[in-house]
Amino acid sequence: MTSQRRVVAEVLDGEHVHLTADEVHARAVERLPEISRATVYNALGELVALGEVVELSTDGRAKRYDPNARHPHHHLVCSRCGTIRDVPPAGDPMAGLPEEERFGFTVSKVEVTYRGLCPSCAGRAA
Amino acid sequence: MTSQRRVVAEVLDGEHVHLTADEVHARAVERLPEISRATVYNALGELVALGEVVELSTDGRAKRYDPNARHPHHHLVCSRCGTIRDVPPAGDPMAGLPEEERFGFTVSKVEVTYRGLCPSCAGRAA
DNA sequence: TCTTGACTTGGATTGCGTCCATCGTAGGAT
DNA sequence: ATCCTACGATGGACGCAATCCAAGTCAAGA
Numbered sequence: 001m002t003s004q005r006r007v008v009a010e011v012l013d014g015e016h017v018h019l020t021a022d023e024v025h026a027r028a029v030e031r032l033p034e035i036s037r038a039t040v041y042n043a044l045g046e047l048v049a050l051g052e053v054v055e056l057s058t059d060g061r062a063k064r065y066d067p068n069a070r071h072p073h074h075h076l077v078c079s080r081c082g083t084i085r086d087v088p089p090a091g092d093p094m095a096g097l098p099e100e101e102r103f104g105f106t107v108s109k110v111e112v113t114y115r116g117l118c119p120s121c122a123g124r125a126a
Numbered sequence: 127m128t129s130q131r132r133v134v135a136e137v138l139d140g141e142h143v144h145l146t147a148d149e150v151h152a153r154a155v156e157r158l159p160e161i162s163r164a165t166v167y168n169a170l171g172e173l174v175a176l177g178e179v180v181e182l183s184t185d186g187r188a189k190r191y192d193p194n195a196r197h198p199h200h201h202l203v204c205s206r207c208g209t210i211r212d213v214p215p216a217g218d219p220m221a222g223l224p225e226e227e228r229f230g231f232t233v234s235k236v237e238v239t240y241r242g243l244c245p246s247c248a249g250r251a252a
Numbered sequence: 253t254c255t256t257g258a259c260t261t262g263g264a265t266t267g268c269g270t271c272c273a274t275c276g277t278a279g280g281a282t
Numbered sequence: 283a284t285c286c287t288a289c290g291a292t293g294g295a296c297g298c299a300a301t302c303c304a305a306g307t308c309a310a311g312a
Contacts, residue, residue, distance in 0.1 A: 002290065021269080036292045041269070060183035060300090062268060076223070076231055085229050090222040096215070097202070097240055103211050104245035105202055113237045114223055119230035128259065128308095147299080162261045167300070186269090188299060 007032050008043035012053060012067040018075075018084040020062035058084065058113060074111075078118035087114070133158045134169035138179060138193040144201075144210040146188035184210065184239060200237075204244035213240070 011027045012019065019027070025040040044065055047053040054066040058077050068086055074093075076085040093110040137153045138145065145153070151166045170191055173179040180192040184203050194212055200219075202211040219236040 004291070022267095034292080038270080038293070039291055042290080055186070057183045057186035060181070060189050063186050074222075076229060076233070078231065079234070085231070087223060087227050087229075090224070093222070093238070094240075096200075096217070096219070096238065097213060098216070101213050102240075103202060103213075104248075105204065105211075105240070105242045106248045107202070107240045107242035108205070109241050111237075111239045111241065112219075112222065113239075114220075114228075114231070114233045115235050115237065116231045116233035122230075122232045130260070160261080164262075164301080165260055168259085 004028075004032060004035050004039050005043045005046070007035065008040055009047065009052070012047070012065055015068065016084070016086055017068070018056065018064040018066050020064055022062065024065060056084075058082075074114065076114045076116070078121055079115050080117055080121040083118045130154075130158060130161050130165050131169045131172070133161065134166055135173065135178070138173070138191055141194065142210070142212055143194070144182060144190040144192050146190055148188065150191060182210075184208075200240065202240045202242070204247055205241050206243055206247040209244045 007028045008024060010031075011024050021037070021040055021044060024044065025035070025037050028035050028040060044053065044055075048055050048065075052067070052069055054069045056064040056066055056075065058064065058075065059082060064084070066086070072089055073086045074089055076087050077083070089112070093112060094107065097107060097110075133154045134150060136157075137150050147163070147166055147170060150170065151161070151163050154161050154166060170179065170181075174181050174191075178193070178195055180195045182190040182192055182201065184190065184201065185208060190210070192212070198215055199212045200215055202213050203209070215238070219238060220233065223233060223236075
């Protein structure tokens with residue numbers, strides 16, 4: 001555990017936090033001016049491998065990193081501005097996929113993404 | 127409707143088809159040797175806007191295009207080889223998100239992705 | 253035939269992520 | 283205290299996916 005990794009872990013803390021790698025880097029630089037992007041990527045990769053952080057690809061653009069990995073949850077994404085909210089899962093999401101529909105796959109996790117417009121984007125009409 | 131767009135639409139046809147833009151381009155070139163990648167991107171974007179094709183970002187790498195947009199469905203993705211299968215939805219996926227958990231969002235669609243190992247990858251051990 | 257506008261083309265460019273050679277540094281051995 | 287060693291950090295180069303843009307092509311209508 002180096003100071004660089006500690007800073008990355010500290011930056012990723014809180015509720016409804018879904019930063020891109022560049023955003024993590026920008027915030028890490030405020031505390032450790034010489035930290036490089038490669039190091040941020042390494043640290044993020046390690047946190048993901050440890051299960052401390054969840055990696056999201058909600059828009060086909062930059063991946064986002066969600067520190068709320070302790071408790072499973074789904075995501076609510078604004079189609080216009082990209083805002084993301086965590087929402088609690090209702091029931092067992094795995095129940096939606098009965099054995100006979102699994103094509104022999106060993107299913108280990110489920111990702112649910114709700115898409116729509118957030119209140120402020122919905123207000124600004126279509 | 128130009129010949130280029132028709133070819134792109136024809137390439138994207140069938141069950142469990144989830145091609146990347148480059149794969150679509152490669153197949154389109156077989157029928158129309160001079161078609162450019164930019165044109166393929168344009169045609170795909172139009173098909174997505176028309177609701178004829180669904181765009182997927184399952185791995186944070188190249189987007190994939192799914193022509194099975196007529197009937198809603200979910201996806202089963204192999205974490206190792208990337209194989210994708212369509213699976214029918216069970217019940218109303220929207221039911222998992224009660225009004226009081228929507229943070230004021232206007233939710234219009236839900237994406238469900240099951241991740242795990244396909245039979246052949248599971249066979250080859252961890 | 254000429255004009256117009258929509259579409260296509262291909263190369264340049266951007267955004268995101270990874271790779272790699274090199275450097276720095278902490279901890280152990282002497 | 284000094285030297286060795288190894289792991290992590292650095293930053294620049296690279297690769298892939300996607301988009302942008304200026305120029306070219308084509309078809310339909312005046």
